[in-house]
Amino acid sequence: MDFFPVFLKLTNKKVLVVGGGEVACRKVDLLLKAQANISLVSPDLHPHLESLLDEGKFEYLKARYEKSLLTQFDQVWATTDSCELNHQVYHDANALKIWTNVVDDPAYCDFITPSMIDRSPMQVAISSGGASPVLVRYLRERFETQLPQNLSLLAHYSGQQRTRIKQHYKTVDERRKFWEVFFRLPAVETATTEQELEQAFSGLLTSYQDTGANLYLIETGNDPELLTLKALRLMQQSEFVLYPEGKNDIFVDLCRRDADRESYEHENVIARVRELLNEGMRVCVLAPKDQHRPALKKLCVDRNGILVPSHS
Structure with a gap:
């Protein structure tokens, strides 16, 4: 992992942008959305930046960059068309331990900006670490077509219900299971107003019952791209994931991040699954087809579990 993914809170943070051209325009627009306190230094300004300056969106110093300008800034962006100058900015800021980004030059970056899908407050960020911007753009286009347009509405509404849901369900686990059911309701997936969400939410509060322990038996096959949508959904709902010894691979990574x-080993898997089910867990067993055992399949049937066959 060349860059650690993180979301930064820049509200009122002091940010210096070096450069006043087209690249600076894009970065200033993003920084304004993040409510940063922006200062910009450049001999000249792009017309778009001039219009923002007229609106008082940032402070402007009409001058060439000098090291002495790097005082009390939390972050620096080098956006000029001169590699030499950008690298100088990076080294000067680094000496002062200020996080710096040299645009389109990952080797001279303490952080980089990913491609973003913004459904505020929901955000999706995609990055290749600067290796393949075209591939990142392609992936973003695909995600844009698949992510529902009402994500912003869902996020705002669910955030407003946090106190309310705590009055009905006392534990984090109970609340998580409720939300998993809520977000998958057809009425919620197609909702365009808070009134529609409220109707679905109120109805589920009065009717929802936790189904308790369950067993999801996923035959993984050889190709993760052939997993069904149902398999991926169950893998994300599981609280405990069991995988064959020596197979901590892409199939495990596709399971829920915070699941245990x-x-x-095949000799002890049945006993272990029974233990977890008796503890009330939602258990996902990843079973390559060539290692699949009849006893495991029988246990799935006996406990009213769900078997998802491999399609590879």
Whole structure:
């Protein structure tokens, strides 16, 4: 991992942008959305930046960059068309331990900006670490077509219900299971107003019952791209993931991030699954087809579990 993914809170943070051209325009627009306190230094300004300056959106110093300008800034962006000058800005800021981004030059960046899908307050960020911007743009286009347009509405509404839901369900686990059901309701997936969400939410509060322990038996096959949507959904709902010893691979990575994970040997997997089910867990067992055992399949049937066959 060349860059650690993180979302920064820049509200009122002091940010210096070096350069006043087209690249600076894009970065200033993003920084304004993040409510940063922007200062910009450049001999000249792009017309778009001039219009923003007229609106008082940032402070402007009409001058060439000098090291002495780097005082009390939290972040620096070098956006000029001179590699030499950008690298100088990077080294000067680094000496002062100020996070710096040299645009389109990852080797001279303490942080980089990913491609973003903004459904505020929901955000999706995609990055290749600067290796393949075209591939990142392609992936963003695909995600844009698949992510629902009402994500912003869902996020705002669910955030407003946090106190309310705590009055009905006392534990984090209970609330999580409720929300998992709520977000998958057809009425919620197609909702365009808070009134529609409120109707679905109120109805589920009065009717929802936790189904308790369950077993999801996923035959993984050989190709993760052939997993069904149902398999991926169940893998994301699981609280405990069991995978074959020595197979901590892409299939495990596709499971829910905060689920407990444990490898198994075929001799002890049945006993372990029974233990977890008796504890009330939602258990996902990843079972390559060539290692699949009839006893495991029988246990799935006996406990009213869900078997998702491999399609590879």
